[in-house]
Amino acid sequence: MYVHNITDIDDKIVNKAQQLGVEESEIANTYAEKYFELLKKLNVIWPTHTPKVSEHIEDIQNTIEQLMNKGYAEINEAGDVVFKLDLIPTYGELSKQNLNELTNISDFCLWKKIQFGKTWDSKWGKGRPGWHTECFTFIDKLCCQKVHIHGGGIDLKFPHHENENAHCRALYNTPLADIWIHIGHLSTPDGKISKSQNKKFLLKDVVDSYSPNLLRLFFLKNSYSTPSLVSYEILDDLNEELNSFLVAINKAISAIYIADNKYDLDSSTEINSEFLSFLENNLNLPSVLTWLQQLKKTLLTSIKNKQISEIKTHLSELKTHLEWLGFQIPNEHAPENLELLTTWKTHIEKQEWKSADEIRDKLIKLKLI
Structure with missing residues (x-):
């Protein structure tokens, strides 16, 4: 309750x-x-x-x-x-x-x-x-x-x-x-956020300008019990890190789809014991983030090496733990994007390199590969 x-x-x-x-x-x-x-x-x-x-x-x-x-x-x-x-x-x-x-x-x-x-x-x-x-x-x-x-x-x-x-x-x-x-209190470079002193950094503005996911990442990066510094410059830098997680997930899904012609992921992944140990240690959120960053790095390595079985394992683990922490993972693999992946694969198999390169450029811009 x-x-x-x-x-x-x-x-x-x-x-x-x-x-x-x-x-x-x-x-x-x-x-x-x-x-x-x-x-x-x-x-x-x-x-x-x-x-x-x-x-x-x-x-x-x-x-x-x-x-x-x-x-x-x-x-x-x-x-x-x-x-x-x-x-x-x-x-x-x-x-x-x-x-x-x-x-x-x-x-x-x-x-x-x-x-x-x-x-x-x-x-x-x-x-x-x-x-x-x-x-x-x-x-x-x-x-x-x-x-x-x-x-x-x-x-x-x-x-x-x-x-x-x-x-x-x-x-x-x-x-x-x-x-x-x-x-702990939030503060900006020019002092503590305080309504009474008209020093405002409104949650609504942050949500509208960035995303709820970014705020979750911000709080993961800081110990809950200590003062934290926040600014739009800090959030801009952090947004790049957030995107790196989302791009890694998108690339992994694309790799699985290209290999299997479908995206089927095991949803029964359990919460990792080391991950839980950090939370049990006075909600050690910075260590949780470090653990997630290492998992992302491992996932990207398996994508680079085209190890589909490992990609599925690491992707399932990363998504499970991010969603368990309340992150909302957007689905960038709409039907038209899946069709692009299928067409790209077909051009490669037929050695139609010019057409394959054109589609590849589109997929890169969409951050799907």
């Missing part, structure tokens, strides 16, 4: 809605629709659940009530319900910080008593839920108290994930997740 939550109400959304004179739901739904459209283009595995905050207010209020009943929450002077951090001795375990040594740390809000924007009734007064409580509630409700893998940006480790974890410690005396995955 894969849960991807949608924060469809917060102060930023409320302020934007008031600025434009529309409902908060209109702002949230517009951005959510655009976001999910991009996920589809990127061939991302679709979440099992995409819960929205606005649809789980009662569940969130139940979480807050449980915390209050156990003595982990209280109402402060402003009328907000806050979490009593001093009751969690393990606070800081995720971000490797000692609660006693933390400065400027304060009890965080579970329910904000507020009057403007979208609000809900509660026994603590009209208001909105706190961000940390929203996210914990989704995990508690949909994943039965805790989750195996919890992901997010490195900037969320503290305080957001630490505060989510505190909920689970308070209610169940257990960590919220078995494995935490924190993603």
Whole structure:
């Protein structure tokens, strides 16, 4: 099960809605629709659940009530319900910080008593839920108290994930997740990509200008947990590497078709154990890419030597692992291109070299041989 939550109400959304004179739901739904459209283009595995905050207010209020009943929450002077951090001795375990040594740390809000924007009734007064409580509630409700893998940006480790974890410690005396995955920031040569600082490198622009496959290759090339540098120059260079994989696959398919008059590939190839070992080693994606590059090199050697059996084996392995990683391999062998290959083979067999050379030039331009 894969849960991807949608924060469809917060102060930023409320302020934007008031600025434009529309409902908060209109702002949230517009951005959510655009976001999910991009996920589809990127061939991302679709979440099992995409819960929205606005649809789980009662569940969130139940979480807050449980915390209050156990003595982990209280109402402060402003009328907000806050979490009593001093009751969690393990606070800081995720971000490797000692609660006693933390400065400027304060009890965080579970329910904000507020009057403007979208609000809900509660026994603590009209208001909105706190961000940390929203996210914990989704995990508690949909994943039965805790989750195996919890992901997010490195900037969320503290305080957001630490505060989510505190909920689970308070209610169940257990960590919220078995494995935490924190993603490093992207930056451009002139600084970190930041919406607040108007330093934008939009995903939509990259997808429209290049391809979803290119983004997958970019992330393979970089460790997920460290900062990564991105620019259009970097993507241009990487696009050549992506094309080298696709061209190798096209050449292999052509070689098989020319030899057998058909393209029949074993689809039962298993995932390589060395490949898996890299993924099991803290998602060592750069090593995965190196492994794929070596496999591509081996495939090209077998094409050069016209070793059809080896071509089939290496092609099947390369396609299987690329597709397993979410790459979409385009089919460049349309009927008209297959006919070109057949005609080229016929001219060669008849020693009609001039005609064969003309077709060969076309096939080279199409990157099929």
